[in-house]
Amino acid sequence: MTLSDYLNHYLVASKMLIFLGLALVCTIVSVLLILLSAKSSARGRTRILRQRAFVRRAYNLTERYYEMIFSATSILSFLSAYYLIERFVTEGAFHEFWTDHSDMLLLVMIILSCVINSAFDRVYVPLKNVSTEEKGSVRLIGMLYIILIFMYIKFIYENNNYDGFIIYFLGLMVGRYAYFDSSFKDFIISIKNAAHNIPLLLLGLANTAIMCLYGFSVKYLLKSNGVLVSTFFAHIFLVVAIFIIYHTRFIKIFIREADMKRGRAAIDDRRGADTHRTDDAGWDDENDGYDEYEEPESYSYSDDDYYDDGEYYD
16 A cells, blocks of 8 residues: 555544544543542542542543653654654665664654653643653653553564564663663662552553554554554544543533632631742652641642632643
């Protein structure tokens, strides 16, 4: 198949809408499960404090999930580009240029994938409720996400075309978090922080499996251009679904504005109207309980951030 053949196959409005609909359903179900988890784990001595913990955790976990999908998609973007060039560009001037400079071009692709990731989580879907440290741990999980996809392709799908990619990517993953000037303690902390996101990893993999199972069964996703590329194509639809859900403020259906405003009033009464807290750090999963009135020192927020509609939670 030529490039025009692939475009004619993929860019069929009816098929695209059905596939996008599936991506929306998968993402909506994921958000609902995250909200249910946040609700069940929210603790506090009063209903207002429990509501506050639920709101905070709901936004944080949802945006962690979004970040994981963005990270996986950006990684798949450069891996897919690399695979397509290696497989289909076999002659001509560009092939010679690629052969001579493939290592340098791969580095450029990796940098571009980081730019794509930043565009996703800062421009298209601004993630305001996740700290920089949390993004780092989620991106580590994003790398594991891709490794597990590779493992499935190799051992379940029994395709050995990606063996070189697996070795390369394992090296990239280890190099990202185990560098020469880091201590073993730093490495353990990185792994521990990433482990908090394992449930989100399983959720993301389930959605990928559903998208790919449907796509390949109806032959909308093609094996001829590579399973990896088709998986990337499925993730593009998941990213579009996240964009739609985020900007339609779907999550606010389940978070009552009245409860947030009552919570803010109660906090102002207890702390004093002039108290305005702005710790500059991130969420700490070890302090999920919030049984004490003081918030975890590791989370960055102000009272207005959590209780003023149109501010932090937009």
